[in-house]
Amino acid sequence: MRALLVVNPTATTTRPRTREVLVSALSTELDLEVAETTHRGHAIELGTRAAREKFDVIVALGGDGTVNEVVNGLLVDGPSGDLPALGVVPGGSANVFIRALGGPRDPVDATGLLLEALRANRRRTIGLGRVNDRWFIFCAGYGLDAAVVGRVERARSNGKTATPGLYVRSAVAQYFRGPERTMSSIELKLDAPPSDGVDSETEPSGRFAAVIVQNCSPWTYLGPRPVNPCPEASFDAGLDFLAARALRLPSTLRTVQQILSSKPDPRGREIVRRHDLSGFVLRSDTPLAAQVDGDYLGELTELRFAGVPHALRVVV
Template identity: 80%
Template sequence: MRALLVVNPTATTTGPRTREVLVSALSAQLRDLEVAETTHRGHAIELGTRATREEFDVVVALGGDGTVNEVVNGMLADGPGERVPALGVVPGGSANVFIRALGAPRDAVDATGLLLEAIREGRRRTIGLGRVNDRWFIFCAGYGLDAAVVGRVEKARSRGRTATPGLYVRSAVTQYTGGTERRASNVELKIETPDPGQPEPSGRFGAVIVQNCSPWTYLGPRPVNPCPDASFETGLDLLAFRTLGVTTTLRTVWQALSPSPDPHGRKILRRHDLSGFVLRSDPPLAAQVDGDYLGELSEMRFTSVPAALRVVV
């Protein structure tokens, strides 16, 4: 089995010594293993592309969700197909939403043990992915407030801050109280294949959360679930805020954090299992995929792609 291990040397929760142990463990079982450390933003995309075009069997990403997203975008640069390697993940980030959504351990050592067992036994799971504009995403995307929070956190990290749950909470409160997102509802939503049993969305929205699986993210150990029915085996789910008023926002956050989440209310819209839709805003709004800030965009065109990726788990 030919494998490529993509290592993010700046991963939040794995130090050099831990990474050395994990690489040794993987090398012991994967005799034909190439190890590559990322050196710049987008490097994991380049490595993932090479892995597919050179017909590797497995690509293992050791890092956070951002590293995994880049690897997947590289692996699928030419689209899904039999030539695309299977993906393995060893978590090294602060949230590690993807690996936890798959039901795997968030501890890097435990996750490595499970990965090696899955490789020995030939276990694979095929999952659907989302695509927005020209970018693949694995578990979530956002337009508006949540993306602006991601942008604020990225700026803090560039100044040396660690991406902890506390940093995200403080950034969310600061962005909500001081940002411009809650003062206007400019987002137009157009569902490309409407469900005959559901009314066509009307009016405009202040922010939209998109999920490809459940949960949307984690607050420490606690899952946050705006769209609890989202699944790797179905299309995309969304939750759209008609307004970001204090009452609506706090109630929806509380519902999403509930042990039995079911966000609802007159000021929000939820849709399940969508194959495609478009979000537009004038002026442009902040956008993010898998916790990676994309800047401000005028349009986000979403498509669900079933059975797009094989995962070793």
């Protein structure tokens, strides 16, 4: 079986010696080619190469950002049944995707499970999200959460490690110092009625301060704790979102408590949630921060979302 292993050498939680052991283990059972990323976007190029050179499998060894780039490379020409299947060995700080699939966080355990799945020819086809020209696997955001991602990226570029503590400190700082708390500039338009039969008259009205989009549950993890704004989200359904009309301190604290609960069910006068959507559009006259899978996209005025079923084969 011909495989391309895409390695992010700066991955947060894997050491060079660990990566050598993992490469050796995979090489025993695969016709393996190893490629290390050298710059942002390199994994996209490698994913495209794997698709066009008809590899059987592409394995991403890194964090969720590496996985996202690989997927965007694989799907550069759109979903197809003859694309390489994706395998993941976690090497980041959160590793949301593999955990959402039920896989282990430990890279050695994940490699063993990946080899076992390859021997048994276990595959799963999942739906993905698309926003503008970018694919995403598990989440996207517009407003406050994306601004927090941008703040964390700046901290990492200054040598900080992406820990749960860094995200919490960045979220608190952005909430109190950023402009998002006092703005409600996002307009939301559904492309079609929700597929669960909800009438189109229930389309949200008014403007919103922040929107979180999920393609699976949970949205992310705070260390071991799942963070779950849209607990019904699934790889086997369309997209879900949670939109906040305002970010006043009392209601925001209540929503945070709800999404961190062991039985999350965020609700309230300021909250709108929708499940299993085929698509929707977010617009803001003022450019706002946007992110996909924890990767900061910059400040944008329009995001066009689509849920794409059966888009990717995954080795599980």
